[in-house]
Amino acid sequence: MPFRTQLARHTFSTLLSVVAAVLCFVIALQLILASARHELQQNGQETLATFDAIFGEIQSVTDALNRLGYADCNRDNLLAMRRAVFNANYIKGIGFFQDGKLVCATSSGRLKTPLTEPKPDYQDAQGNQFWLRSRIMLFRDDSTPRYAFIAQRGRYNVVLELQQKLAVEMRNARDWELLFQGQGHPPVHMAGVQGLFDGSLAQEQLTNTSFSACSSQYPQYCLALRQSSQAVLEQNSYLMVVAFIFSLIVGAATSIGQSLYRDYRSSIRVRLRQGLRHQGFYWLLQPVVDMASGKVIGAEALARFADDIGPLSPDQFIDRLRELELAWPFTVQMLNRTLTELEACTELPAGFKVSFNIYPHLLATGAIRELMALPVIKASRFKLVFEVTEDEELDKAQAQANLHYLRQQGIGLAVDDFGTGYANLGQLIKMDCDLLKIDRSFVTDMEEHSVRSSLIPQIVGIARQLNVQLVAEGVENERQYQALRKLGVDYAQGWLFGKPMTLGELVVLLEQQAAAA
Ligand SMILES: Nc1nc2c(ncn2[C@@H]2O[C@@H]3COP(=O)(O)O[C@H]4[C@@H](O)[C@H](n5cnc6c(=O)[nH]c(N)nc65)O[C@@H]4COP(=O)(O)O[C@H]3[C@H]2O)c(=O)[nH]1
Known part of the structure; x- marks a missing residue:
């Protein structure tokens, strides 16, 4: 076979092996990203479900207490509030309001001086009020500052660590945002990266894995999650190594396969059979x-x-x-x-x-x-x-x-x-x-x-x-x-x-x- 033909075949064969290896690696990367995308979607749905469970709890607990109809912070009222905290999954504390002031709380009991709450961060259509980051004391001797989410419905407010709880749920996403979009109300950024929900998620789709949706039960609350492709790959570095080794194997197998095929093709047996046909x-x-x-x-x-x-x-x-x-x-x-x-x-x-x-x-x-x-x-x-x-x-x-x-x-x-x-x-x-x-x-x-x-x-x-x-x-x-x-x-x-x-x-x-x- 002339040297030039041999060289051309060799170049083609090497090129084909390289293309096969690269293709395999790219497919492996796409699979890793697709699996991360799927995981993030699931993560987003699960987080929204947790959010629904938290808000469901806020609603059911405050509704039940309001239905009891206590007018002041008596022993039975405080007992009912404490029992509710004990039975709750997310609520850490409950407070009772009389004449617009906080008069008692499950953590500190009856207050010596009733407290006037600051202006809420937002209010929903039903008139419920919300504070996103209130400094709280869950126990009397609590010296470290703690911040919590407070929701007031009727005569009661509930204290919980909403953002922290959701952040734990969104283990995969580095960037996320929780947003309140009330009717006739400018959107309220509740937690995470401001502007992420409305921002350029769609445009970033190519380089990032993202999720954005609003709660089905509380549609004013929306969640956005974003994880950059780079972060996905960093998290899956061991899989990348496996994919790389596998790609090398595919490249080598392609090369061996070609050489076997060439041997087969160039065997006189095959050539003669083909020759009779063509x-x-x-x-x-x-x-x-x-x-x-x-x-x-x-x-x-x-x-x-x-x-x-x-x-x-x-x-x-x-x-x-x-x-x-x-x-x-x-x-x-x-x-x-x-x-x-x-x-x-x-x-x-x-x-x-x-x-x-x-x-x-x-x-x-x-x-x-x-x-x-x-x-x-x-x-x-x-x-x-x-x-x-x-x-x-x-x-x-x-x-x-x-x-x-x-x-x-x-x-x-x-x-x-x-x-x-x-x-x-x-x-x-x-x-x-x-x-x-x-x-x-x-x-x-x-x-x-x-x-x-x-x-x-x-x-x-x-x-x-x-x-x-x-x-x-x-x-x-x-x-x-x-x-x-x-x-x-x-x-x-x-x-x-x-x-x-x-x-x-x-x-x-x-x-x-x-x-x-
Ligand atoms: N079944 C079958 N067998 C085939 C066919 N074609 C060739 N063969 C077989 O292959 C042998 C060699 O053929 P060749 O290389 O063309 O070689 C040919 C020819 O090229 C060569 N030859 C002819 N004149 C000269 C000459 O002056 N000097 C030399 N050195 N060789 C010559 O001598 C050989 C004479 O042919 P053969 O004695 O018949 O010997 C033939 C024949 O037995 C075919 O279509 N069917």
Whole structure:
């Protein structure tokens, strides 16, 4: 694979792993924020529920006391007030008013001097009065200053730590606001961060987690909560570390996954399967020349393979196709594609010899007869030749019968790479072939006068005896050509006449040959 392509793949792969890791981390952050948002909403609802419970208590306790109808701070009144404080969940103290002045309280009993309350911070539609931050003394000897929320309803007031209680409820929110919005009344900021409720919560939604709602039971009271994303992430720092490690793992897994996929994709098995589906195979034609005239009288189809990963040579894929049990679809594709292309080429004369390599084991199965039913074979104007290498498969009775059948159908039979394989004279006689192809190794050795090349005259003798014609493979130079011609070899194939070429190139060769005649 070229270095640039490799570099581009490597860069893409790294980029993809980084993107996967970043994406995973971003999703994890979003999940943390979403969970914090959910928690804050719940927190807001729970706080409002607590608020409702507190105000419900204020209402029920003061209503009950007012209903008792005491006109002064007598023992029974004080006892009822103290009993109410004892039974209350939130109320810390109760006071009783006579003539507009506080005359007794659960904490200090009857006051020596009745107290006049300062002006309330706000008043609701029913005339109830509220003080947001009153300095109180819950016990006689209370020396530390304490501030409380006071609500006066009728002749009683109640003291409680409303803001403190709500602040505990809103454990997650750093910023919050409790607000009173009475009708015809400017909003009263009761506690927390002033202006938060009306402020820019909506605009801040992107960077903050927020909640804002009014009580369903006391709709004049509203609550806003805000927690910045930064605070959420700080609170969940251990989760962030886990998310970060997980993202790294996802990045690494993506990288490993890609490499496994690349290995899988680049495995010859997958490439060949894909190649059969997506035209990874194509066939070139090598001219076959008549020795006597020196003219091209035919061609052998030779398979080639190339995909986006690169080319594969026949040495790499021919045997592999057989192992993968793909020999049959490959052979059918070879015949269909090659013959369709050749048939459409008007420059090729009828009777032009077209040779195809056929897997010997296919000859031993009945399937080979199905080839004869292929329209491209039935309608072909060419002289078709099936080349088979010498193979023990051909000894089988079924193979012999099929070979006979093919011959009857007008298919020429050639024994390929003759001299290198298994065939003996008896087998050759049984095969009843038309052609013997002398293996390239005999031709190559001719100039060195090797023992092997000295066998060529013997091969010529066998061919004459069997009455078959001879084709010499791998003829690369004029000397080999002339020597083979003198020995009586009928046809030749080799680089001297042309390497495997496209149909267009073969046509040009034929035209040059016609022009020279
Ligand atoms: N050095 C040299 N080489 C020459 C010369 N002339 C031809 N050749 C090469 O010799 C091989 C001849 O094909 P083969 O004996 O049928 O041997 C073929 C054939 O057995 C098999 N093959 C190729 N295509 C197919 C196919 O479509 N189907 C089947 N079943 N087998 C095929 O793969 C083998 C190798 O094919 P290729 O690599 O194409 O190699 C081809 C061809 O390119 C020459 O002058 N010098």
